[in-house]
Amino acid sequence: MFPVVSFHWQVATVKIDLDTVKSYDGEMQKTYHHGDLPAALRTATAELVTEKGPSGFSLREVARRAGVSHAAPAHHFGDAEGLLTSVATEGFSTLADALDAASTGITDARERLNACGTTYVRTALAYPGHFGVIFQSDLINEDDDACLLASMRAYAVLQSTIEMVRDQVNPDLDVDAMATLCWATMQGLVVLAPKLSHVAESTDTALLTLDDLVAQFTDMFIAGCRPSS
Amino acid sequence: MFPVVSFHWQVATVKIDLDTVKSYDGEMQKTYHHGDLPAALRTATAELVTEKGPSGFSLREVARRAGVSHAAPAHHFGDAEGLLTSVATEGFSTLADALDAASTGITDARERLNACGTTYVRTALAYPGHFGVIFQSDLINEDDDACLLASMRAYAVLQSTIEMVRDQVNPDLDVDAMATLCWATMQGLVVLAPKLSHVAESTDTALLTLDDLVAQFTDMFIAGCRPSS
DNA sequence: AGTGGAAACTTACCACTGGAAACATGCAAG
DNA sequence: CTTGCATGTTTCCAGTGGTAAGTTTCCACT
Numbered sequence: 280m281f282p283v284v285s286f287h288w289q290v291a292t293v294k295i296d297l298d299t300v301k302s303y304d305g306e307m308q309k310t311y312h313h314g315d316l317p318a319a320l321r322t323a324t325a326e327l328v329t330e331k332g333p334s335g336f337s338l339r340e341v342a343r344r345a346g347v348s349h350a351a352p353a354h355h356f357g358d359a360e361g362l363l364t365s366v367a368t369e370g371f372s373t374l375a376d377a378l379d380a381a382s383t384g385i386t387d388a389r390e391r392l393n394a395c396g397t398t399y400v401r402t403a404l405a406y407p408g409h410f411g412v413i414f415q416s417d418l419i420n421e422d423d424d425a426c427l428l429a430s431m432r433a434y435a436v437l438q439s440t441i442e443m444v445r446d447q448v449n450p451d452l453d454v455d456a457m458a459t460l461c462w463a464t465m466q467g468l469v470v471l472a473p474k475l476s477h478v479a480e481s482t483d484t485a486l487l488t489l490d491d492l493v494a495q496f497t498d499m500f501i502a503g504c505r506p507s508s
Numbered sequence: 509m510f511p512v513v514s515f516h517w518q519v520a521t522v523k524i525d526l527d528t529v530k531s532y533d534g535e536m537q538k539t540y541h542h543g544d545l546p547a548a549l550r551t552a553t554a555e556l557v558t559e560k561g562p563s564g565f566s567l568r569e570v571a572r573r574a575g576v577s578h579a580a581p582a583h584h585f586g587d588a589e590g591l592l593t594s595v596a597t598e599g600f601s602t603l604a605d606a607l608d609a610a611s612t613g614i615t616d617a618r619e620r621l622n623a624c625g626t627t628y629v630r631t632a633l634a635y636p637g638h639f640g641v642i643f644q645s646d647l648i649n650e651d652d653d654a655c656l657l658a659s660m661r662a663y664a665v666l667q668s669t670i671e672m673v674r675d676q677v678n679p680d681l682d683v684d685a686m687a688t689l690c691w692a693t694m695q696g697l698v699v700l701a702p703k704l705s706h707v708a709e710s711t712d713t714a715l716l717t718l719d720d721l722v723a724q725f726t727d728m729f730i731a732g733c734r735p736s737s
Numbered sequence: 738a739g740t741g742g743a744a745a746c747t748t749a750c751c752a753c754t755g756g757a758a759a760c761a762t763g764c765a766a767g
Numbered sequence: 768c769t770t771g772c773a774t775g776t777t778t779c780c781a782g783t784g785g786t787a788a789g790t791t792t793c794c795a796c797t
Contacts, residue, residue, distance in 0.1 A: 743793090745793090749786100749788085751784100752783100753785105754784100755781095757779085759779100761776070761777090763773095765770105
């Protein structure tokens with residue numbers, strides 16, 4: 280059963296990536312009136328959340344931006360929760376792709392962990408709409424299969440990285456616990472960063488950057504994982 | 509100027525703590541109809557958010573629970589943002605008090621950091637309404653003076669703890685960066701925990717508990733802070 | 738004591754929201 | 768060509784936040 284699900288999920292991922300290309304409005308999938316309304320609604324949602332935050336989200340405003348009536352989204356996503364869950368899935372999928380691309384080929388555990396961390400916070404900052412939906416909205420369905428699978432795919436990259444740390448640094452490492460800690464720290468940084476005055480987003484200041492914090496965390500993490508004996 | 513502000517804030521803190529006592533409806537502050545409506549609205553908000561999550565919050569429902577008309581809150585808090593900011597302030601203040609109580613008297617850096625971490629996640633789990641408002645709602649005014657001061661008071665405890673780590677473990681430690689990392693990890697754990705299947709809330713299972721994760725983080729953090737040379 | 742004013746609250750209204758139901762439209766397969 | 772169905776639209780409903788105007792209660796001052 281799992282391979283089948285995995286297969287579906289692969290297909291879904293590719294489909295999402297294509298859908299995300301907004302300008303592409305051509306001969307593909309033009310099944311009906313609106314080239315690809317689900318994708319248009321997702322991007323409209325992400326943009327709206329980016330502009331006004333998760334609380335500024337409104338099904339009607341999204342529909343308005345997509346140029347359809349306010350009842351159209353219901354036909355594809357059921358309700359607001361369905362649409363937001365779909366956006367969250369897209370976000371997880373994008374994150375998983377980015378983590379995959381950033382970590383493949385890196386054989387040094389420390390380097391790879393740093394690459395994952397940097398990629399995580401950069402992706403979160405690059406897709407504030409998606410991550411806002413994922414972590415600041417309680418209106419998504421956590422049990423949705425596609426969403427769960429996409430998030431697990433992202434988690435798997437981190438997990439394999441921590442396994443590499445275990446293999447290279449400390450054979451007794453509790454991989455799940457440490458992977459959880461790493462994810463928690465990265466997500467905490469993303470949530471906390473805008474609230475902290477001494478953290479800057481760009482590099483052109485004397486302040487700490489998120490990349491700096493990630494690097495410091497990586498160093499501390501690797502050093503802290505070494506066997507104590 | 510700062511001492512004055514600090515004084516005001518101290519007073520506000522004490523007031524909030526008294527207000528929080530729900531059953532207390534007696535002869536204090538009974539300035540008008542409703543013994544102490546602001547406090548009642550705050551607790552109603554916290555309960556509502558605990559039950560239905562931040563997105564389930566509704567000014568009218570809160571007013572209904574407090575037994576007043578839907579326009580009454582506006583008189584005390586201006587709008588929904590004002591009320592939520594007040595709840596966030598109360599949450600930060602509670603956290604600061606808890607961190608203070610848990611860490612005073614502990615002289616060993618590792619022990620104290622662990623106490624802070626445990627207290628953080630336990631407080632977050634004990635006040636899900638307040639923490640939900642703080643970290644999952646973008647409808648609070650981050651620049652509010654009282655809120656800022658309360659959060660800074662909580663941060664200060666953590667900061668002094670990290671300074672203790674610096675003094676006892678590594679004189680070259682970047683205190684601000686490490687304090688940020690610790691806070692981020694704790695908050696990340698709180699946000700992530702309910703989403704992770706292998707983390708349990710109570711201790712009566714074979715799964716990891718949040719306390720376990722905090723302890724593992726503390727050990728790793730202290731070890732990782734040691735000078736590399 | 739009583740009166741003016743301010744504070745606390747209510748009522749009435751507005752534009753907006755999400756969701757459901759009934760209706761219309763266009764494609765695709767028989 | 769026509770039947771079926773996915774895709775939208777229109778219309779309606781209860782509920783929401785915010786504002787403005789009115790009402791009640793308290794307090795301070797004379």
